[in-house]
Amino acid sequence: MAVTALQPVDYQKLTKGAIGAGLVTLLLASLVIGIETISSTGALTYETRFRAVFCAAIGVGIVYFLVRLINVGRLLIPLIGGIVLLILTVVQAVAQVEGWAIAAFAMFDSAVVNWAVILVPASIVARVALALRAGAQGGTTSRAGGASHREANFSTYYRRINKQFAFLLIAVAILLPFMPFADRRLVDIATLVLTYIMLGWGLNIVVGLAGLLDLGYVAFYAVGAYSYAMLSVNYGVSFWVALPFAGGMAALFGVLLGFPVLRLRGDYLAIVTLGFGEMIRVIIVNWWWFTGGPNGINKVGRPSFFGLDFERNPPPGEVSFHTFFGLDYTPNQRVFFLYFVILVFALLTNLFTLRIRKLPIGRAWEALREDETACRALGINPRNTKLTAFSIGAMFAGMAGSFFAARQGFVSPESFVFIESAIILAIVVLGGLGSQIGVVLAAVVLIGIPEFFRDLQDYRMLAFGIGMVLIMIWRPGGLLSHRDPTVYLNKGKAQSGAGS
């Protein structure tokens, strides 16, 4: 397409908007950023930091102006403005680190924030560059048209390589610990990511397939973890014997909690499940003689490899893994073993989901998600069908929970707060509801990447939240948003929207 004639830009309106955005920022920042409260010996005092407030207000105004210009297709001013801002932010961040004289004018006191601010002009420049490239290739200048075009391309491409990609991922997962760059930390993070992948796949049965919004999924994770921990500490039951019991216990809780409330619709169900999640945590905290209270349970047994454990000096009468196979002892053996255990668990969860979608019960879940009234008319019992989805999802959470207890060696109520439920739900939704590979991708993005930035402790959760919002705005349907119904009635109109 030839370059289309650009609409004249109403600079006055744009400037007004930019000033408005700046003023709102000024208002927002005035007290919370501008005044720092300091608790000192009982009384509260304060210090001011107004420079940050003014910098934020002016910055937001300018960025608003530039982004609006990009949206209407004017690229020159945003390009220049973006580069100037980029240089300014980089200079001030470097100045602060190097201690130059101009560092006194740095925007924020915190170096991390100063470095993070660079991302904003960088993203403006990147957007201009993308728009320029699209223009050079004769793409449309209309942003929405370009996006949907890109999405359609991506979707067909993704469908073609889906299967190969899945096998490639599994191969990478199996080979990961043997790579030369794999150290203990990497494998530990990968184990954590796999735990969340398993939880995500489990929750996907409830939310993605059956369409039940569960905000208290972590309750079942907690039930599984505590079941195994108590069995192990009180009765010395081994991990592999306790595993089915922990899964069954969580499933039982799923049935007990689900039975009265599953006839509720949508958001009522969401708040009730959230309530159950909190109730179970409160009970764990307060029922101290049974659950250990806030201190949790210590010295939970570690899983063994067909009866061979991973101790350097095994107790008398038992054989250790390294002596049995004639290897030298390294602590990595246990780390790698746990990694493979959770990998197998996660893959089994996935396999189960893939297969059950083809069974009548799986079909009934998906049908129920799309239209409950129609299902009732067709003779599907909605409550029992939902109950199976709820309890099977709970069972996988329980198994993941007992793995978690075994890996950590201790459990405490702190691990089972609401935010965990929210993170698991975010993994499912960000991955694209019902998409199995999407869950993997989202878990890597949400769990794996922040783990590498442990050093930035305080800012990690802030970045996590911002990431959640941005991904949702960028791809509201999730990272891999295409979803095929398992059964096609009529190829032409068979695409259904996500969520009910």
Add this chain to the structure above:
Amino acid sequence: MEVFLQQLINGLTLGAIYGLIAIGYTMVYGIIGMINFAHGDIYMLGAFNALIGFLVLFGLGVSWVPLAILLVLIITIMITAAYGWAVERVAYRPLRGSTRLAPLISAIGMSIVLQNYVQLLQGARNKPLHSLIQGGITVYEHDGFAVTLRYLQMGIVVVTLLLMIGFTLLITRTALGRAQRATEQDKKMASLLGVNVDRTISLTFVIGAALAAVAGMMVVLYYGQIDFYIGFLAGIKAFTAAVLGGIGSLPGAMLGGLLIGLIEVFWSGYFSVEYKDVAAFSVLVLVLIFRPTGLLGRPDLEKV
């Protein structure tokens, strides 16, 4: 009897605060059908703005308490309402018309952002404020146990009542209220008839945030200390209150708030403090089992 009366007074005060927050949930749910998870954190921001406002005013030498309270009320409402507006503009408006779960996740993300934003800027420690309004009247005295009604508690209940009356008038009598009810019923039709839907939704968030700001300020005065995490539990309780009263119903939100406040206080008074949250949620579950649309909610008609 004395204990009962005292708990009743305490429960009504707490319930009034929950009710004010619950209105924000129920209005947003009514108009765009989403759970605004960040609303509890908007309330927390209201509390922080009020606390900082008091601190600065006292630092500037404003020592007459009624003036300080009035000024802080105005400042807090303005800033918190701006937060409500900004959150909607940034995190929810781009997602309008997408799936139902997308705004929910965005709201959870926003809640995490706001919590950590305040934690980073103001620190994780408890923020104390010395009590500004002291004293009260003794309502009833028997065997040395005096039932007192603190002036502050009276103030909280009166302010809540006034706000409720004003708010009901706003919804039933003004052009804005009409636009809001029209948008709630049918967005497309309302926009065809000349209602600015985006603006109406924004204003809904602004009003909800303003009410939460008042609740936040009252909490600062009432408890005298806050931290960045108070929004989570208060938010969940208030949402429970909204659901209990029937989500989408404004009198329901107030009734639900009062009930949750009373249940919590009576449970901690007569049974155990540790399990007060469990009690509130159990009542919610029981009510929902027997009245799935809440106490005052209208049953949804299923269209086939």
